[in-house]
Amino acid sequence: MPSAVLLTLLAWALFLALCAGGLWWLYRRPPQVTLHRSVAPAGRSGQTLPLEVRAEISARWPTRVILLDPVPRGLISSHALQLGGLLYGESCHTLTADLSLMRRGIYNWDTATLRWADPLGLFWHSAQLTVPLQVAVYPESHGLFLPELLRPLLSEGQWARDHGLSDPLSLRGVRPYVLGDPLRQIHWPLSARALSLPTGAAVPVVREPEKMASSSVTLYLDTSGTEVYLESAVRLVASLAAQAWADGLAVALATSAGTSTPLGRGPQARRALLTALAGLTPDYSPPALRPPRTGTNLLVVTQQAPPALVRQTLEARVTASRAALIALPEGFYLEPGERPRKQWIGVPDTVRALEQQAGVLAERGVLAFVLRGNQSVLRLHR
Incomplete structure (x- = not known):
């Protein structure tokens, strides 16, 4: 009698081992997964970009699937980019999130992780998916006006004389003072000489700088x-x-x-x-x-x-x-x-x-x- 029970147990153990081996054999290869990410290729630091991740999965057998797509360090997603479940046949899944650009840099977002198992979850496997993507995070900029002395100037003939910027280092000539002219443009030596003339014949004169084109x-x-x-x-x-x-x-x-x-x-x-x-x-x-x-x-x-x-x-x-x-x-x-x-x-x-x-x-x-x-x-x- 004990021998019959032992043989029964051995038979069941062999049957379960064959089933487990069959499950391992059937699910040793991953389901076919195509992953697409849709996001702007660049943005400024502190900016938030809309992100869409679409996964197309084809499973020949009922399969437990977990797909993980962590963002590179320096970028933050509004929620975890993860999907999973018991899948069979062809299916399409879409995740949407807001991608926050935290730090300046060039980020290579190249891989995602696929985990899969049999329906009972006995044997889990893992593989890396290659999904190349590069996101450039531009530096922040702040309000700034170029100082007048830092503006680039280059002479371009008569057009520059009429339409360009004033170049304080290039003197075109002098002319009589007109109400509204900046006081800093007054030519004091010539004005003092003119003021020494008889009353009524003298007016201050101002410098007239060259006009230079940017x-x-x-x-x-x-x-x-x-x-x-x-x-x-x-x-x-x-x-x-x-x-x-x-x-x-x-x-x-x-x-x-x-x-x-x-x-x-x-x-x-x-x-x-x-x-x-x-x-x-x-x-x-x-x-x-x-x-x-x-x-x-x-x-x-x-x-x-x-x-x-x-x-x-x-x-x-x-x-x-x-x-x-x-x-x-x-x-x-x-x-x-x-x-x-x-x-x-x-x-x-x-x-x-x-x-x-x-x-x-x-x-x-x-x-x-x-x-x-x-x-x-x-x-x-x-």
């Missing part, structure tokens, strides 16, 4: 600084570029890491520049500022203002219409709306040397701005 902006970003500096510098460069485009100017970007973008004002040039800014990381290569396009306005952003970069900026001034060197010694500045904060340390020796040389540099056509951590970026407007 050209382009070349932005050079020194990436050899701290991570805090790079984030602030990237936002400053993005803001300068945005304002230059708003003024109808063509913009190009170059960095000490070797990145460069084509000069332009159209959508393609804008995407190239913002994508380059999105992917920047600290790089401590020596500065390599190449001579910019003739007539462009050169803006150099740096943290330490190394002597080599100052020298290269002076050399670039030969072809640039104007040049400005903006140093951020603490690595950050007060953006519009931020409250002042105390600074407990002094500027580096290289930045102190830049401040001491500011007058000499200005005479050679290079404006030097030192923007401390407790100073507003609007200080550049002056």
Whole structure:
């Protein structure tokens, strides 16, 4: 009798083992899954983009399926991108969410995870699905008006005389004062000489500067600084570029890491520049500022203002219409709306040397701005 019971148990064990082996064999291969993500390829930091994930699943047998599609770190989905259930045959599933872009960067969203099992859930398998997608998160920009002295100017003949911007460095002549003329344009030596004439024969005279047509902006970003500096510098460069485009100017970007973008004002040039800014990381290569396009306005952003970069900026001034060197010694500045904060340390020796040389540099056509951590970026407007 015991032998019969034992044989029965062995038979059942063998039967169950065969069933389990059959289940494992039938479900060793994954169901066919096609995954599609629909989202804008780029957006600004802090922006929210609509996201749609569509999964087409084909299962030959009743199958338990779990599909996980986690977003890259630095992006946040409004809810988990996950679906699952007991599926059979062909089915289509759609998930929608809001994708929040938290940090600047280039994010490669390449994989998703598929888990599947038999209907009893005895044997679970896992596989990675390759679904390449790249999302560029552009840096934030803030309100900023290009200072008049930072506007690029390039002479273009008679048209510029009539329609261009006033260039305070180029004197076209003088004329009698007219009510409403800015007092800063009065030519005091000539006015004093005229006032010495008999009463009634003298009126003040004002300078009449040349009119110059706008050209382009070349932005050079020194990436050899701290991570805090790079984030602030990237936002400053993005803001300068945005304002230059708003003024109808063509913009190009170059960095000490070797990145460069084509000069332009159209959508393609804008995407190239913002994508380059999105992917920047600290790089401590020596500065390599190449001579910019003739007539462009050169803006150099740096943290330490190394002597080599100052020298290269002076050399670039030969072809640039104007040049400005903006140093951020603490690595950050007060953006519009931020409250002042105390600074407990002094500027580096290289930045102190830049401040001491500011007058000499200005005479050679290079404006030097030192923007401390407790100073507003609007200080550049002056």
